[in-house]
Amino acid sequence: MIIDILTLFPESFSYLNESIIKRAKEKGILTINIIDIRSFSKDKHKKCDDYPFGGGAGMLMCAQPIYDAVKSVQNDSSKIVLPSPSGQIFNMNLAKKLAKEDHLIFICGHYEGIDQRIIDIFDPLEISIGDYVLTGGELASMVIIDTLIRQVDGVITKESLDEESFNNGSLEYPQYTRPQNFMGHIVPEVLVSGNHQQIFDWRKKQSLKKTKNIRPDLIKGENK
Ligand code: 6GU
Numbered sequence: 001m002i003i004d005i006l007t008l009f010p011e012s013f014s015y016l017n018e019s020i021i022k023r024a025k026e027k028g029i030l031t032i033n034i035i036d037i038r039s040f041s042k043d044k045h046k047k048c049d050d051y052p053f054g055g056g057a058g059m060l061m062c063a064q065p066i067y068d069a070v071k072s073v074q075n076d077s078s079k080i081v082l083p084s085p086s087g088q089i090f091n092m093n094l095a096k097k098l099a100k101e102d103h104l105i106f107i108c109g110h111y112e113g114i115d116q117r118i119i120d121i122f123d124p125l126e127i128s129i130g131d132y133v134l135t136g137g138e139l140a141s142m143v144i145i146d147t148l149i150r151q152v153d154g155v156i157t158k159e160s161l162d163e164e165s166f167n168n169g170s171l172e173y174p175q176y177t178r179p180q181n182f183m184g185h186i187v188p189e190v191l192v193s194g195n196h197q198q199i200f201d202w203r204k205k206q207s208l209k210k211t212k213n214i215r216p217d218l219i220k221g222e223n224k
Contacts, residue, residue, distance in 0.1 A: 001101065001152055002031045004073040005141055006066065007108040008048060010034045012138040016145065024155045032145075033073070037061075037108075040068040049111055058112035066107060066118050078103045080124040083140035084113070085133050087126030090144055092166045094127065098144070099151035106145070108137035169218055173206040 005013060013034050024030040038046050042064060049059040070080065079101045088094070098104065107114070107124060119126070129140045150156055165172040176187040190202045211218050 001029065001099075001104070001149075002033070003104045003106065003145060004033045004035055005106045005108065005145075006035050006037050006069045006073075007138055007141075008037050008061070008110055009108070009136070009138055010036050013142065015142055020156060021146065021149055024149055024152070027154065029152060029154050030149060035069055035073065037065045037069045040072070041065040042068075052112065056112070060112055061109055061114040063115040063117045066114060067121065070105060070107065070118075070122060073105055075103065077101075078105050080105045080107065080122050081141075081144065082107045082109065082114075082119065082124035082126045083129070083137035083144065084109060084126045085128050087128040089131075090127050090129045090147070092147075095144070095148040096151050098148040104145075106137070106141040108141055110136035110138075166218075169221070170207045170211040171215060171218070173203040173210070 007013070013032075016032055021030070021032075025032065038048055041048050041062075047062075048065045049061050052058075052060050074080070079098070081098070081104055083106065107118070118124075127140070127144060129143050134140055150161070161167060163172065176191060180187045180192065188202070190198050193199070208219075
């Protein structure tokens with residue numbers, strides 16, 4: 001998979017050089033290119049923002065530099081994503097769909113947003129990562145990319161994916177590692193019993209209990 005990230009803040013993306021994403025790149029499963037939108041500006045001062053027509057707060061990102069940046073990477077198989085607080089809400093299902101794409105282009109908006117004509121011309125998939133407002137699309141892009149990369153074949157083991165929160169519609173059960181006694185807090189007996197059926201049943205029960213408590217909406221299937 002190739003991911004091109006178009007941004008005015010290329011330095012924000014160092015997180016994508018760490019851990020699982022780093023290994024996916026090393027395995028050749030993933031290529032991430034960070035592209036500076038400013039380098040495409042035809043303005044003599046490389047300006048990329050301006051006041052909104054009709055007035056209102058803040059600045060908007062101009063169409064021209066974004067248009068040229070998209071055109072520099074777009075091909076027939078590209079899917080364009082625009083992280084935006086007014087997009088559809090991101091979830092695991094959407095992450096799994098995006099993980100099947102060959103080429104993703106992320107447009108990171110900043111300031112009060114981007115000129116509507118970019119949306120009209122490219123018809124990007126607008127995705128919000130939740131009901132709150134971030135300063136720009138950079139953090140949201142990283143959240144979306146981090147989530148979808150884990151779903152690409154070969155990035156992490158199938159067992160890890162099967163076990164994690166949301167995959168079976170519930171939150172993950174509590175987990176423990178050594179030592180068995182930490183400051184008087186003892187690991188539940190069943191986990192050291194060696195009885196796999198009992199361990200399985202305990203985990204399932206804990207998972208359901210936690211989900212009922214914290215995310216009852218998941219049990220009712222409201223977020224499917
Ligand atoms: Cl994708 N962008 C911004 N700026 N704010 C957000 C968001 C995205 N998702 C939730 N809030």
